[in-house]
Amino acid sequence: MTGKQRKQVWNAVQLTLIMIATFIMLVPIVWIFLAAFKTHVDVYQLKLFFTPTLENFSTVFDDPYRLGEKLFNSTIVALVTVIFAIPIATCAAYSFSRFRLRGETTMLVMILATQFVPAVVIILPFFVMFRDVGLLDTRLGLILVNLAIVMPFAIWMIKGFIDGIPMDTEEAAMVDGSSRLQVIWNIVLPMAAPGLLTAAIFCFIIAWNEFLFALILTNKNAVTLPIGLALFKGEEGDLWNLLSAAGIIIMAPMFVLALLIRKYFVQGMTMGAVR
Amino acid sequence: MAEVILKNLSKRWGDFVGVDNQSLDIHDKEFLVLLGPSGCGKTTTMRMIAGLEEPTSGEIWIGERQVNDDLPKDRDVAMVFQNYGLYPHMTIFDNIAYPLKVRGTPKAEIRPRVERAAAQVELTQFLDRKPKALSGGQRQRVALARAIVRTPKVFLMDEPLSNLDAKLRVTMRAELKHLSRELKVTTVYVTHDQIEAMTLADRVAVMKHGIIQQLGTPDEIYNDPANLFVAGFIGSPAMNLVRGRIEGGQFLTEDGVKLSPIASEDRSEVVLGVRADDINVHEAGEGDIDAPIYAFENTGEASFLTVEWGDQRVIARGDRHLRKDQDDVVGLSLNPDHLYLFDPNTEKRIRL
Ligand SMILES: Nc1ncnc2c1ncn2[C@@H]1O[C@H](COP(=O)(O)OP(=O)(O)OP(=O)(O)O)[C@@H](O)[C@H]1O
Ligand SMILES: [Mg+2]
Numbered sequence: 001m002t003g004k005q006r007k008q009v010w011n012a013v014q015l016t017l018i019m020i021a022t023f024i025m026l027v028p029i030v031w032i033f034l035a036a037f038k039t040h041v042d043v044y045q046l047k048l049f050f051t052p053t054l055e056n057f058s059t060v061f062d063d064p065y066r067l068g069e070k071l072f073n074s075t076i077v078a079l080v081t082v083i084f085a086i087p088i089a090t091c092a093a094y095s096f097s098r099f100r101l102r103g104e105t106t107m108l109v110m111i112l113a114t115q116f117v118p119a120v121v122i123i124l125p126f127f128v129m130f131r132d133v134g135l136l137d138t139r140l141g142l143i144l145v146n147l148a149i150v151m152p153f154a155i156w157m158i159k160g161f162i163d164g165i166p167m168d169t170e171e172a173a174m175v176d177g178s179s180r181l182q183v184i185w186n187i188v189l190p191m192a193a194p195g196l197l198t199a200a201i202f203c204f205i206i207a208w209n210e211f212l213f214a215l216i217l218t219n220k221n222a223v224t225l226p227i228g229l230a231l232f233k234g235e236e237g238d239l240w241n242l243l244s245a246a247g248i249i250i251m252a253p254m255f256v257l258a259l260l261i262r263k264y265f266v267q268g269m270t271m272g273a274v275r
Numbered sequence: 276m277a278e279v280i281l282k283n284l285s286k287r288w289g290d291f292v293g294v295d296n297q298s299l300d301i302h303d304k305e306f307l308v309l310l311g312p313s314g315c316g317k318t319t320t321m322r323m324i325a326g327l328e329e330p331t332s333g334e335i336w337i338g339e340r341q342v343n344d345d346l347p348k349d350r351d352v353a354m355v356f357q358n359y360g361l362y363p364h365m366t367i368f369d370n371i372a373y374p375l376k377v378r379g380t381p382k383a384e385i386r387p388r389v390e391r392a393a394a395q396v397e398l399t400q401f402l403d404r405k406p407k408a409l410s411g412g413q414r415q416r417v418a419l420a421r422a423i424v425r426t427p428k429v430f431l432m433d434e435p436l437s438n439l440d441a442k443l444r445v446t447m448r449a450e451l452k453h454l455s456r457e458l459k460v461t462t463v464y465v466t467h468d469q470i471e472a473m474t475l476a477d478r479v480a481v482m483k484h485g486i487i488q489q490l491g492t493p494d495e496i497y498n499d500p501a502n503l504f505v506a507g508f509i510g511s512p513a514m515n516l517v518r519g520r521i522e523g524g525q526f527l528t529e530d531g532v533k534l535s536p537i538a539s540e541d542r543s544e545v546v547l548g549v550r551a552d553d554i555n556v557h558e559a560g561e562g563d564i565d566a567p568i569y570a571f572e573n574t575g576e577a578s579f580l581t582v583e584w585g586d587q588r589v590i591a592r593g594d595r596h597l598r599k600d601q602d603d604v605v606g607l608s609l610n611p612d613h614l615y616l617f618d619p620n621t622e623k624r625i626r627l
Binding site: 171 | 325326327346347348350352353354356357358359360361362363364373374377378421431
């Protein structure tokens with residue numbers, strides 16, 4: 001075999017492996033996508049050709065499911081979480097990156113360590129605390145919980161981006177006449193913007209998909225979309241067609257965001273790693 | 276109007292001494308070059324003047340004011356960084372305009388001033404680009420333009436030509452010299468390139484291990500070195516330094532080769548310094564001493580002969596038309612007016 005042939009074979013092998021992996025990952029999504037447009041009768045048959053209907057999408061927004069409320073809750077919770085998380089995390093990340101703080105490494109490791117605590121372990125204390133201060137089943141409560149979940153992640157990610165900004169650039173701005181705040185506003189933020197955007201979208205995705213805390217801490221008013229899915233388990237069995245329609249509604253923003261951040265994803269992941 | 280005065284300035288990191296208790300008066304409108312090998316504390320000194328590094332002890336004065344506690348922005352200096360320190364997200368225009376904008380210059384004044392600075396470094400056609408789309412030399416000039424767009428009290432330039440290719444370095448050097456004569460602002464210029472130092476400076480401070488070895492005009496540094504380090508550091512090729520002794524008005528190398536008459540009392544240990552230019556090359560037998568050629572190099576504008584005196588090698592500069600070969604024997608004579616003696620133990624100059 002010549003080198004060229006060997007390369008072609010290798011490419012074919014790679015392509016096949018990628019196709020298999022993609023297939024395995026996509027099958028459930030395709031199934032859901034099809035089911036969302038099927039009638040209750042069709043859904044149990046693996047038919048690829050059927051008369052599609054949009055009825056499921058209107059049903060899920062009607063009584064008794066009222067998915068609109070959940071959609072609203074999810075949107076508010078995820079958006080407000082991001083709106084607070086990113087500025088706070090940016091301040092923290094800037095300090096960690098640029099100032100030599102006492103116990104800096106310890107703090108950074110501790111922040112990361114919170115990520116390793118299984119949610120089920122701390123969910124009970126959260127429940128008790130929230131019950132005592134009246135935050136159970138409120139959007140505010142969920143926002144607080146989600147902030148706690150996304151902050152460590154956001155701090156580490158944004159720190160990676162700020163680390164990648166050369167110190168020289170900031171020092172040049174200071175000598176040119178900027179105060180520290182002007183340096184951050186005029187230099188650091190614009191340069192870290194792709195990183196901030198990536199972090200924001202990641203945080204949004206995490207908050208949007210958060211399930212366990214929402215399951216335990218809400219029951220009626222603040223229920224989010226992932227929890228809302230449980231509604232479609234009726235007496236007549238699982239309503240797969242409705243479940244699938246709701247699933248599409250949950251996934252749609254994720255697809256859009258994934259497309260948006262594709263460009264920055266690798267950059268964001270590697271920038272922190274290189275240093 | 277601003278002189279820069281450093282009083283007993285030190286910078287230490289733990290046990291490591293970066294700058295060791297140095298004092299320096301930089302006159303108003305003076306172009307002072309800090310020259311020294313890598314790691315000798317040049318950048319550290321400059322960063323302390325700019326306010327980017329806090330001195331461990333000592334005072335810094337700019338003009339009439341002690342600036343130790345002033346933020347960089349309040350010191351009214353402009354700095355050219357070794358790696359440019361440009362703002363990658365701004366156009367060249369905005370890069371150059373930044374010091375004006377952030378200091379609240381009226382809008383109408385900004386454009387003409389940026390354009391004038393850009394013209395001075397020949398960047399006019401690049402104003403709309405981002406730094407990424409420029410070559411190293413062009414970026415360097417942006418950094419310069421950003422410094423000269425304002426008239427600060429002091430210019431600080433940290434090896435501003437170090438990243439340029441040899442040819443561009445020569446043209447930019449001339450450009451800098453021209454600019455500095457035109458602008459007449461006190462300038463501190465860091466380099467480890469002695470040609471830059473010699474050509475640009477009003478005065479040169481030669482540094483080593485955080486200590487200023489000698490402060491003087493380029494002439495003084497070249498022709499009147501204060502110690503062995505300065506003698507060996509300045510000049511290309513560096514001054515020949517030959518170990519030996521003096522007996523009866525004659526200098527003898529360590530292994531007894533009789534070199535040259537010299538007006539000095541007898542000394543048992545001494546280092547003789549002589550520049551390649553001050554060793555005259557003759558045919559064998561016509562000079563004071565004969566010596567075999569170890570290597571012959573022709574640079575086109577001159578020829579350099581490495582010859583052996585006993586165990587020690589020295590470099591002599593011959594005429595550009597001279598042609599010799601390895602192992603040929605040549606006659607050499609030393610120019611008696613330009614010989615230097617140093618004490619090998621204290622490394623200090625022995626004045627004749
Ligand atoms: N933050 C720091 N911590 C510890 N040591 C430092 C620090 N900054 C500089 N040094 C040390 O101080 C010494 C002087 O550094 P400086 O940057 O002033 O050298 P330099 O003369 O500018 O050299 P070069 O020509 O290579 O730029 C060096 O030995 C360097 O290792
Ligand atoms: Mg340096």
